[in-house]
Amino acid sequence: MDTSVQRPAPPPPAAAPRNPRRWRRLLLKTGIGFIALSLLPVALFRFVPPPVTLTMLFDSRGMTKDWMSLSEIDPDMARAAIAAEDGKFCSHHGFDALAIAKAMRHNASGGKIRGGSTISQQTAKNVFLWQGGGFVRKGLEAWFTVLIEMLWGKRRIMEVYLNVAETGIGTYGANAGAMRYFGHDASRLTRTEAARIAAILPLPKKRGAIAPKGFTRRYGNSIAARIGVVQREGLDACLR
Template sequence: MFTVLRILAKAFGAFFALTLALVLLYSFLPVPVTATMLMDENGITKDWESLDDIDRNLVSAVIAAEDSRFCEHYGFDAEAIEQAMRENLEGGRVRGGSTISQQTAKNVFLWQGGGFFRKGLEAWFTFWIETVWSKRRIMEVYLNVAETGIGTYGAEAGAQRYFGHTAARLSADEASRMAAALPSPKTRSVRNPGGWLARHGNSIERRIGLVRRDGLDACVYN
């Protein structure tokens, strides 16, 4: 029994040390590659950019679309999770309750897909990046590793793919269309959205002003 406990303690200690080392390392170094990228059959197109070189319109757009309480929570938004569960039980369009911090933890350290084990690891890494990284760093990493198209990762590669220019000068319309497609970049059109997706993008664009007015992106820039 004591032997088993010692083995488990050593395994947890090694896991804890590895976790903290990776979180500390990526608190200042670019993330070179992720499991999602490596498993992508379409290849990888990416270009890491400092947040200084990503237009604020995109930051405001993803907060409006994905996580309006990004600056308020500590990685988990209980209200959003509860609302998502309620809406999913009622039927209709299935939505998630993951914050930008949770999505960043998943994208950087883990793999896509569900399951309680992966969700548990996601919560673990979310806690640590919220503890060690600043909100600005979380946003910077998120916008550099998120899948923005087929075989395309990050804001810069996405901007070049869809609009032919850098992420440093995205208009509110362009940023909103990218943000609208983020949950499913392989199937949602950025260049020519139609129907619900077009209306969703327009709604995000209108909310960009509210994000600025109410300081919902202030933690990224202060």
């Protein structure tokens, strides 16, 4: 007969206590690293033209681009961009709250999705990020928009925008677009030519600036008329 006393099994080892300081340090280091990594290209592109963007790299049609400084581009091209894309470009700090709210109300009602992005937001997306939606990309877009507004200023933002925006299939920038559609560079665009390039910016793969028809033609004519308004009312004053 076994009279030995069975001892109870030892309790499992206690879980290691959490170290909140360790997690805080990790989060702090991650945040500092992200800020440093994002500041570096923004500071660099303040002075150096972005050599390529993700949109260009993943364009199956290749890419044609030809950088031209803002001082060389015909002023009506920037005015056309303001007239078409962002009438408050010179007065906002990167975001147009009214345009965003209006776009949200429109999209909530159904129908064709409409954006409320400023030229600053579009530049941040085009240079540093990828096309498409999603909260992560929109959040990063907002962050880079703040940075370029702080470090670049309006003239540089417009200069980069007019050189990286897609202006046709495999074509990037106003200068390459002018060469493609009109056979001359962007330094001597007519008001109509500048307006037609601006008219195709939202859908550069589907719209053409040569003999446009239907909506594209009407939209281009409307932009051409508003170029004069932009000039008279000083809506491009920050670029002068």
